[in-house]
Amino acid sequence: xxxxxxxxxxxxxxxxxxxxxxxxxxxxxxxxxxxxxxxxxxxxxxxxxxxxxxxxxxxxxxxxxxxxxxxxxxxxxxxxxxxxxxxxxxxxxxxxxxxxxxxxxxxxxxxxxxxxxxxxxxxxxxxxxxxxxxxxxxxxxxxxxxxxxxxxxxxxxxxxxxxxxxxxxxxxxxxxxxxxxxxxxxxxxxxxxxxxxxxxxxxxxxxxxxxxxxxxxxxxxxxxxxxxxxxxxxxxxxxxxxxxx
Numbered sequence: 001x002x003x004x005x006x007x008x009x010x011x012x013x014x015x016x017x018x019x020x021x022x023x024x025x026x027x028x029x030x031x032x033x034x035x036x037x038x039x040x041x042x043x044x045x046x047x048x049x050x051x052x053x054x055x056x057x058x059x060x061x062x063x064x065x066x067x068x069x070x071x072x073x074x075x076x077x078x079x080x081x082x083x084x085x086x087x088x089x090x091x092x093x094x095x096x097x098x099x100x101x102x103x104x105x106x107x108x109x110x111x112x113x114x115x116x117x118x119x120x121x122x123x124x125x126x127x128x129x130x131x132x133x134x135x136x137x138x139x140x141x142x143x144x145x146x147x148x149x150x151x152x153x154x155x156x157x158x159x160x161x162x163x164x165x166x167x168x169x170x171x172x173x174x175x176x177x178x179x180x181x182x183x184x185x186x187x188x189x190x191x192x193x194x195x196x197x198x199x200x201x202x203x204x205x206x207x208x209x210x211x212x213x214x215x216x217x218x219x220x221x222x223x224x225x226x227x228x229x230x231x232x233x234x235x236x237x238x239x240x241x242x243x244x245x
Contacts, residue, residue: 014186014232016060017053017225018208020200021046023192023216030216036080041218043084047092050101050135052222056229060134060182064200068108068142082116085139089119093126100132106178107141108149136182143202150176179204189228191217209235 021042028038046063053061066081073081096103103123112120120139153176157163163172174180185201185208193214197205211228213220 013057014229015058016062016183016185016187017058017228018062018064018185018188018201018205019049019220020064020188020190020198021217021220022190022194022198024218026192027216027218035077038218039077039080039084040087043088045218045220046088048221049225050096052225054099054101054133055222056225058133060136060185062136062138062179062182062185062201064141064198065137065139066107066141067138067199068140068145069199082113085116085137086119089123093123096135097127097130100130101127102130102132102134103127104134104136104182105139106136106146107139108145109140112140134182136179138200141178141200143197143199146178147203149178174203177203184208187211187228187232189213189225191215191220191224 024038024042025035026038027041028035049063050061065085070081071078093103103126105120105124109117109120150173154163154168154173158165158168179201182204184204184206187210188197188201188205188208189211190196190198191213193212195212197210201208209232211231213224213228215224
């Protein structure tokens with residue numbers, strides 16, 4: 001699955017791409033289909049994108065699968081979104097494991113059904129030793145909630161005397177986030193033409209390049225990913241400095 005990039009290509013290839021997979025409902029509505037069918041086609045787009053990311057030399061792909069705000073949707077749609085996680089893991093886990101993909105699922109686990117928790121544990125345990133490619137799925141995830149959870153854990157450790165407040169830095173705090181151990185995303189892509197982050201990776205995306213594509217998620221493919229990476233390659237990242245200017 002994973003193709004080695006040439007040294008020239010590597011200089012213009014991001015290490016970590018994150019994607020807000022948006023537009024399933026609109027895609028279905030354009031065809032006068034139920035929204036649930038749009039979500040099912042979104043799973044096919046995810047399968048294509050995971051393969052494409054490895055072929056293009058990425059190390060990490062993080063996708064926004066289910067947000068803490070999605071609980072406000074109709075119950076049948078919420079259930080359909082949960083069914084898609086079940087479907088993806090049941091159908092693709094062994095293939096991902098064989099291809100050297102490590103799967104991590106981040107987000108709040110409290111309140112999730114026992115079978116969903118079992119699926120999460122199974123996916124992470126089955127691929128824990130893999131290192132060729134890293135797929136992170138943000139499920140029942142919200143960026144603000146993640147920061148609050150991290151702050152709470154950090155405060156608990158400070159009260160317990162495990163860390164001195166003077167020792168707290170941005171790097172230390174990052175170690176309390178759900179994404180600890182992962183590099184910050186080089187690019188955050190949002191599909192469907194919407195221009196917002198929607199509570200996704202708020203801490204981690206501080207210096208990410210933002211790419212908004214006018215393509216609905218079920219239509220996303222390798223060409224769309226290449227377009228986003230090409231745009232990334234043309235940008236100058238200064239991280240608050242002057243760069244070469």
